[in-house]
Amino acid sequence: MFFQRCGASRMGNWPMNETMLRRLNEKRRQIAVWLLLPILVGGCGGAEDAANDSPAPSVASPVRPPEDNNNRPDGAQQKTPKQPPQSQRVYRPDDQRPQHDDTRLAEVGIQRYESQRLILYTDIDPEVAKPLPGLMDEAYRAWEEYFGPLPPNRAGSDFQMTGYLMGDKRLFVETGLLPEDLPDFPHGRNRGIEFWMNDQEHDYYRRHLMIHEGTHCFMTAMPGVLAPSSYMEGMAELFGTHRTDAQGRTTFRIMPTESLEVRGWGRLQIIAAECAAGRPQSVMDIFNYGHNSFLKTESYAWSWALCKFLDAHPRYRDRFRELGGYLQGTQFSRKFQEFYRTDLSELNREWALFTSGLNYDYDVERAAIKFPATQALAAGRETSVEIQANRGWQSSGVEVEAGAAYEITAEGMVTLAQTPRPWEATAEGITIRYHDGQPLGRLLAVVVPKNATAALADGIEPVGAAATLRPRVSGTLFLRVNDAWGELSDNGGTYRVRVTRRAGDS
Known part of the structure; x- marks a missing residue:
């Protein structure tokens, strides 16, 4: 044995009594413990390698604040802060995409196009197909910016997807590129970091669908989603x-x-x-x-x-x-x-107004609604509010009651465009152009119940310079200057609107 050989070489032929033998054996045990300790604690690869083999993260213990030695009682021993365990490294799953015989596929009309983030197999027009992998690389950068980077895999290779864009699905079935166990789909489907999609009539929607499926691949790259x-x-x-x-x-x-x-x-x-x-x-x-x-x-x-x-x-x-x-x-x-x-109640009411008017070029930011404190008006009482032309729906600050009558009047002038010259309008609007069936610039009103959660069935009422409103539901009265939702940014000015609850209504 190793320890016996060491002892013989050090002692030579010296005679050993019982005391010397006992001391030598104790020394051997100490040496053995120190030599074995790294193996017992860290495994064969050491602590870092052990952490690298774990696919899931661990939650590190919180770091204890350092001891304040100045405030420690006399005679008390200084505590050594516990060190948090090293967080285990997280890996994304290994790349297990199948490899294909590109030469054989090309013989039947399926070409391969590749970028850093996508290998694309397709039988569509090469001039249409060539830019698509580069577009997916741009999308990948957008995903990383939004969600954060994916963890590396153990091989250290780049994240890359494989897509199959099928003009003639029969070719992909015959060559085995379309798995038999993949459920049928009308447009596209992903599984892991592969996706399959049928070619589309329109260039835009072909790109849209490819990015859609690629987004799924990125978002589900880690298990347990x-x-x-x-x-x-x-x-x-x-x-x-x-x-x-x-x-x-x-x-x-x-x-x-x-x-x-x-x-x-x-x-x-x-x-x-x-x-x-x-x-x-x-x-x-x-x-x-x-x-x-x-x-x-x-x-x-x-x-x-x-x-x-x-x-x-x-x-x-x-x-x-x-x-x-x-x-x-x-x-x-x-x-x-x-x-x-x-603020879920406010979110629901704003969603109701958003979906009631949603259309192309909708300016979500300018249409964002503020929710100030509101009040109910007693009969014969009034209040006034400024309504801006460059915003969407704005709270009047008034809670109206179903069946009661409210007189609404508006004065002032707004500008609805700047070119070729400013378009000025009063609350009646200007008939040079219409939006949603009403003249641009006309004052509009809508009542949103407190419990509204979806698009409003009762619709929007034109007010103009003066009108009487008798709401069918109770809720908050909202007002806005009529204009296309994507053309609010170049508007200016306000209407001063007065809301009066008619005397005799109680």
Whole structure:
């Protein structure tokens, strides 16, 4: 044995009595303990390697504040602060995408196009296909900026997806690129970091759908994602809405300006049709969508609208963007309720007004509503408020009662455009142009009940310079200067509006 050989070489042929032998054995035990200690504590690879082998993070203990030695009682021993355990490194799953015979695929008309973040197999026109992987690289940078970077995998390779864009689905079935066990889909579907999509009639929607599926690949790259389906689909739709400028730079999460910009998408038309048919959706209706809800296109439209509203609204967006850090496990729903508990009633009422007027080029930021304190008017009492032309709906500060009569008068002048010359209007509006069936600049009114959660069925009332309003429901009276929702920024001026509860109404 090693220790015996060491002892013999050190002692030579010296005779050893019992005391010397006992001391030598004790020394051997001490040496053995010190030599074995690193193995017992850290494993063969040491503490760092042991941490690297763990796929899941651990929660580090909080760091205790340092001892205040000046205030320690006399005679007390100084405590050594406990060191928190080293956080275990987190890895994303290994890349297990299948490898394909590109030469054989090319022989049947399926070409491969590659960028840093996407390998694309497709049989569509090469001139259409070539730019698509680069677009996905731009989308990846947008995802990282929004959600944060993904953890590395153990191999240290870049995150990359494989997509299959199918013009002739038969080719992809025959070559085995379309798995037999993949459920059927009308447009696109992802599994892990692969996605499959049918080619689309319109160039825009082809790109939109590819980014949509890529967003799913990114958001589900880590295991255990249990965020609501409406959030997952809504965010995929949100990133899918994009615009590329003349220099080739792409902006994501846009509000489309017109239908021709997003041909084939159609979400805004769907929402308008659903509201007109009496099927508006509340925030909680959408939040509670299950997986099967997305067998209908309407669910994609409503999920996009909710994500767009919360992501663009100046009062709600910071909280909403923080939710992107809670995709795994069941914490997302709890965090949503925690983040919006204090102003959920206001959010619901604002959502009701947003969906009532949602259209192309809607300026969510300028349409954001402030909720000042309100009051009910006694019979014969009045109040006044300034209504700005460059904002959306604005609270009058008045709680109206169903069936009571209110006299509303307005005076002043606003400017609705600056080119080719300023368009000036009074509260009656100017008939040179109309929006939603009313002259530009006309004063409009709507009553929003306290418990409103979805688009308003009672609609909007034209007021003009003077009108009597007898609301069918009780709630807060909101007013605005009529103009297209995307053209508020160049407006100026205010109307001074007086609201009087008619004497004799009680």
